[in-house]
Amino acid sequence: MLVLAITLLMLGLLVVGMPVGFAMGVAGAAGLYLLGGTRFVFGILDTTPLSTVGVYELVTIPMFLPMAELVLLSGVTEDLFKAAAAWLSRVRGGLAMATSIAGAGFAAICGSSTGSAATLAATTIPSMLKQGYEAKLASGVVAISGTLAILIPPSVGMIVYGFMAEVSIAKLFIAGVIPGLLVVTAIIATIAILVRLNPDAAPQTESVPMGERFRLLVGVLPTLLLFGFVTIAIYSGATTPTEASAVGAAGGLVLALARGQTSFAQYLHAFRRAALTSCMILTIILGAHIFGYFITITRLTQDIIAFVGGLEANRWVILLILLAGYVVMGMFMDQMAILVLTVPIVVPLVSSLGFDLIWFGVIFIIVAEIGLVTPPLGLNCFVVARYAGRPLNEVFHGTFPHVLAHFVVIAILLAFPAITLWLPGRM
Numbered sequence: 001m002l003v004l005a006i007t008l009l010m011l012g013l014l015v016v017g018m019p020v021g022f023a024m025g026v027a028g029a030a031g032l033y034l035l036g037g038t039r040f041v042f043g044i045l046d047t048t049p050l051s052t053v054g055v056y057e058l059v060t061i062p063m064f065l066p067m068a069e070l071v072l073l074s075g076v077t078e079d080l081f082k083a084a085a086a087w088l089s090r091v092r093g094g095l096a097m098a099t100s101i102a103g104a105g106f107a108a109i110c111g112s113s114t115g116s117a118a119t120l121a122a123t124t125i126p127s128m129l130k131q132g133y134e135a136k137l138a139s140g141v142v143a144i145s146g147t148l149a150i151l152i153p154p155s156v157g158m159i160v161y162g163f164m165a166e167v168s169i170a171k172l173f174i175a176g177v178i179p180g181l182l183v184v185t186a187i188i189a190t191i192a193i194l195v196r197l198n199p200d201a202a203p204q205t206e207s208v209p210m211g212e213r214f215r216l217l218v219g220v221l222p223t224l225l226l227f228g229f230v231t232i233a234i235y236s237g238a239t240t241p242t243e244a245s246a247v248g249a250a251g252g253l254v255l256a257l258a259r260g261q262t263s264f265a266q267y268l269h270a271f272r273r274a275a276l277t278s279c280m281i282l283t284i285i286l287g288a289h290i291f292g293y294f295i296t297i298t299r300l301t302q303d304i305i306a307f308v309g310g311l312e313a314n315r316w317v318i319l320l321i322l323l324a325g326y327v328v329m330g331m332f333m334d335q336m337a338i339l340v341l342t343v344p345i346v347v348p349l350v351s352s353l354g355f356d357l358i359w360f361g362v363i364f365i366i367v368a369e370i371g372l373v374t375p376p377l378g379l380n381c382f383v384v385a386r387y388a389g390r391p392l393n394e395v396f397h398g399t400f401p402h403v404l405a406h407f408v409v410i411a412i413l414l415a416f417p418a419i420t421l422w423l424p425g426r427m
Contacts, residue, residue, distance in 0.1 A: 002035075002298065003295070003298050006030060009026075009027045010028075010291070014337070019283070020337045020340070021280070021284040022287060024284070024287035024291040025286065025290045027291060027294075029045065031294035032293060032297070035298070045290070048286065049286055052282075052286050053282050053286060055163065057159075057162070057169055057242060058159070058163060059246075060159050060242050061156060061278050061282070062275070063246050063248065064154045064156070064245045064249070065273075065274040066271060067249040069270035069274045070252030070270055071255055071256070072119070072270070073259070073262045074252075074258070076105075076106075076223045079216070079223075080105040080106065081124050081127070084098035084101040084102050084105075085127070086208040086216050087208075087213050087217070089207045092203075093191045093194070095127060095131055095202070096128060096137060096138065096141045096195075097188045097191050100141060100148075100187040100188055100191070101184065102120065102124065103116060103142075103145025104152055104184045105223075105224070105227075106120065106148075106149070107150075107151065107155075113146050113147050113148075113372050113379075113380060116147075116148070117145075117146025117380040117384055118146075120146055121146075121383065121388045124142060125138050125390075131203060131205055132203040133201065133203070134200070134201035134202070135390055136397050137194060137201045138388075138398070139385070139388055139390050139395040139398045140395065140400070140401070140402060141187070141402075142388070143372075143373050143378075143380045143381050143399045144369075144399050144402035145187060146372070146384070147369035148184065150365055150369060150372075151179065151183060151365050153172075153176050153231065153234075154173060154230065154241070154245065154248070155173070155176065156281060157335065157339060158172045158361065160285065160336065161339060161343060161364065161365070163285070164285070164288065164347070165361060167357045168424075170235075170240065170241050170427065171427060172361055173231070174231075174235050174423045174424045174427060175358050175423065176365070177231070177423055178420065178422070179409070179420055182413075182419070183366065183369075183406070186406065186408065186409050187402060187405065190402050194401060222258070223255060226248065230244045230245075230247065230251075284336060284337075288344070292344040318353060322350075323363065323364075323367050323410070326364065326367045326371070329371065330367070330368055330371015331371060331374050331375065331378070335368040356417065358421065358424060359420045362420050363413060366413070369406060370407075373396075373402070374396075374403060378399070381395040
């Protein structure tokens with residue numbers, strides 16, 4: 001009853017608009033007070049902030065975020081879209097497919113799904129509508145492509161999951177590579193099917209000359225080399241994710257300086273945005289740890305594991321029920337909130353069932369993608385509708401075929417765990 005009351009308190013604080021980190025911290029502190037009194041609460045609050053955020057691996061967050069902001073200053077998003085569109089100009093629906101490829105490239109920069117969706121909406125939707133694309137198709141592709149930011153490394157969601165689940169962040173990054181490519185392929189295949197069924201949704205565009213294609217490709221080559229270097233450095237073991245994030249931030253600064261079109265005020269604004277986002281994420285992690293102490297002391301996790309262990313249901317049935325619950329939660333809650341709220345409880349349960357935690361982390365991230373584009377609170381759809389000036393129901397309708405494709409991808413990854421675990425197993 002105490003756990004239920006404290007959970008309701010936390011949800012109530014979220015409903016009235018309190019930030020996630022503070023809501024979890026206040027609710028957790030209230031629970032700890034009821035369990036042990038004032039001295040007990042202050043004993044934990046004295047030590048938790050430093051022990052939580054003073055972790056070497058978390059330096060990746062305030063390093064990868066400046067890298068994202070600095071690369072954005074170089075104007076790479078529009079360049080990625082133009083290059084992909086040029087190489088797919090012969091294909092019906094090529095602009096929409098180019099949007100998904102640009103979304104994948106931007107995912108390696110941004111780490112924020114809503115930020116990725118906003119940038120893609122402002123960059124790609126006007127181009128598609130100008131070419132005569134159906135608005136529903138265009139907005140749906142942008143919304144679903146924005147979700148790739150939470151999956152394709154370096155992903156802030158993966159960093160937080162790896163930290164809280166106590167698994168290798170480097171292996172999580174590498175484990176997300178093949179599933180990320182599989183999701184991009186599913187988006188492209190869905191577009192191909194939609195334009196095949198309705199050719200009027202995506203008119204044929206003029207083919208771009210080969211020379212122009214290579215010129216546009218050369219423009220994005222430095223950015224691609226930067227992300228390739230960061231990924232290979234982590235995979236080969238030459239650097240840790242923390243060291244790679246520092247190299248990435250330095251590389252982002254070089255790319256921005258090389259353009260020579262950025263003012264000092266823009267650099268300050270970029271670093272300010274990165275600092276604010278870093279503080280927000282670390283506050284959420286701190287609040288989650290305070291709430292986690294309360295959950296641990298109440299032995300809720302052990303009781304859930306014991307209860308599930310006493311069931312006669314197959315472990316795969318339990319996992320599917322768990323993932324279905326995540327889909328439902330994603331319709332109403334922010335993905336980062338779901339992550340920090342549930343990982344301390346779910347990870348021990350998943351481990352007790354004998355599932356690999358890195359594999360589960362990737363599955364969880366893809367399921368979280370679905371929550372970003374499903375009604376009633378699919379954040380990416382709201383962002384796309386606002387930036388593109390399109391009706392919200394149109395965006396939701398446009399994402400529906402891609403949600404079905406995501407379920408197919410999840411089924412494949414569940415059936416064949418080796419797809420996810422092959423690359424990290426070779427590190």
